[in-house]
Amino acid sequence: MHARLLNPRGAPVRQAGVRAHNLALVLRHVAGAATPPSRAAIAAATGLTRATVSALVDDLVAGTLLTELTPAPRAGAGRPAVGLALSPDGPAGLGLEVNVDYLSAAVVDFTGHVRHRVVRHLDQRPAGADRTLQHLSRLAGEALTRAGTDGLTIAGGALAVPGLVTGDLVKVAPNLDWRDVDPIALLRRATTFKDIPLTVDNEANLAALGELHATPGTPTFVYISGEIGIGAGIVVDGALFRGVRGFSGEIGHIPVHPDGPACRCGARGCLEQYAGQEAILRAAGVPLTGRPDESLATLAAWAAAGDATTLTALAGAATALGTAVSTVVNLLDVDTVILGGSYAPLLPWLHDGVNLEIARRVLTAAWTPVTIQAATLGPSAAVTGAGDSVIRTIRDDPATWLSRR
């Protein structure tokens, strides 16, 4: 039984590649361990020899990715083990988010903890990409100076956008009215981002990554983000499934009733028309104040009070959502669906309806019970996931990071 090395597209592998792999292996083990493991424990768990692990750990400690803890009081005889843990002083990631009614920035340290987070609630629709990103730059500046006083090094930044992203380009963000925007170019005008590498991704994708790391033990799931639009992030075996161009997860435009009401996208009967935030609010009769967060609070309050119209509205949304989720499960055979965005607080009223549809429509429901759960990160999932995604690239491939310093 020997390990298989899979290098996605035909690149040769030299000895350095072995080292790169094993560095990642050790780092992953430390990150996933319940309690700070010793070098010997890592060796036992990974199958590497203690000698090799020592050498690898030395490299990782020198690169500030790992820290040695003070020897813990140990049970039994023997030299006390020095525990190893991810270094809180290691490289940190900057998460950025542009959304319809707020901007946000966050600093996530190498252990995955959110060290700083700033939010500005403000309708971004009238501003336009240019001013919005200028505003975001200032917000990011605040977060970065705070990170600086902590002595953190920022390894990179990731921007979450509610729209279709290919590469680093935003093709369309319908609710922001963006088209073919290059947000990195616009952000780089600020001196704050002189030499920080930046990436852009869809909001649901990054939120899904955030949830992935917030709930270890569920490496395969679909995250559904219910905002004004409905997006999904598909995570398979701990990795985002992006599709050929990066446009995967457009669950909001799955046809639920092919001849249903017209959708903004030009088609008819899309999921958004039944389970989108605005559709639910309208069906429940909640007055649209222009502040989605307030309207949503009202909806939840009415539902909690048992208002019949509201409950009917939510039941309808749940059925439509359940139909779409059934489609997803039939196609992808995922066993976990995480409901995020505005769905998270509404889950108590959605849960049964969604489950009923799944029981009806998913062919394999009998053998593969599907778990529906609320997102744990709440509204900050996307920024957190964005910051997290930066440090994940280092965690997944520490060798390149170490060689660059």
Next chain:
Amino acid sequence: MHARLLNPRGAPVRQAGVRAHNLALVLRHVAGAATPPSRAAIAAATGLTRATVSALVDDLVAGTLLTELTPAPRAGAGRPAVGLALSPDGPAGLGLEVNVDYLSAAVVDFTGHVRHRVVRHLDQRPAGADRTLQHLSRLAGEALTRAGTDGLTIAGGALAVPGLVTGDLVKVAPNLDWRDVDPIALLRRATTFKDIPLTVDNEANLAALGELHATPGTPTFVYISGEIGIGAGIVVDGALFRGVRGFSGEIGHIPVHPDGPACRCGARGCLEQYAGQEAILRAAGVPLTGRPDESLATLAAWAAAGDATTLTALAGAATALGTAVSTVVNLLDVDTVILGGSYAPLLPWLHDGVNLEIARRVLTAAWTPVTIQAATLGPSAAVTGAGDSVIRTIRDDPATWLSRR
């Protein structure tokens, strides 16, 4: 820029792993080359040195995976290159297929060519798993003796089944009326399969693999198999997407009209009710003789003759299929859809309807044109794919094969 080694689940990597990877790299390059490359050409293309490539090629030739061709007449000066090609005498794969109205076995050699193929048309529904697999054993015996006279070594076998497969167990094959069948155990009763490793997989999955290798250059697509049921094989970046338990691709039970006619699965309005073989034949008024192949031929003939009822039936199926395909594309962002099974010969009458729905319903259709094409392998896609899947495991990881001989 150095290569990343990713080992899916934390196994350590030693030098032998490097060799394993580079063996696969060389083999893949030879397999994908338009014309038999020399050692020097491989070195140039892969980035390895000529010395290394020589060593690797020697191993592969010794293991009968590669053969040296007689030096080709070369243009220009210099020592003539000896071309390298996949060996037709290398390990071969046995493909097996159980379907509703036929059994089939095929031998695929290491180059991917089908060397032998046998088919028995016979309704399997009354037989039951036990007798069906006994019958298949005999059929496989024929193919294997023929392979033996060719001097081929059979490395393993794969069985295609129209049903839900987890691991090596068939949970359900509705149209065969199988439940919790262990086909490998039943096949192993025959001495034919004394020590050949066997696997089982869904028919659409294996057909998709067959198409993958028959149409190089399309590493990401969805293969839709229109038989009595409708299944799909999802191929992403050259690999099957199986889902958590292996139940992915159940496209036949995507809800098209959630309140539509009842389906065998217990739900309502599943795709199968609109675009399944029986639904189309019924709508077109083709008499059901019990021989699906004959009925299908009649349908095609009537369509070609311009029969109005038939054309309406096909248009309806196309719309439903297009709705389901739109869902798939919205979710997975694939750019190619391959229609196989009974859909392949009907494509001329389905094409426009499917495309129309995609244009309407796929949000990103403007930037990601979706190609709809007919399967190239025809009805033998699954057996071929099954045989192919065996030699693919060797091609993807020649090192383990070499070490086992």
Next chain:
DNA sequence: CCATTTAATTCAATCACTGAACAATTTCGT
């Protein structure tokens, strides 16, 4: 017929991991 050119092999050097021996540090038993 010899210079040129391209292909393939040989061989010392390098790099990462292994395995065994060793050093370090603690607990346990008497």
Next chain:
DNA sequence: ACGAAATTGTTCAGTGATTGAATTAAATGG
């Protein structure tokens, strides 16, 4: 209190795979 036992971590020679330069092999061309 002290040595035996246990456990962690390091050192070092050995092994396997790749590199790179030198060498051998086999053709063309003037």
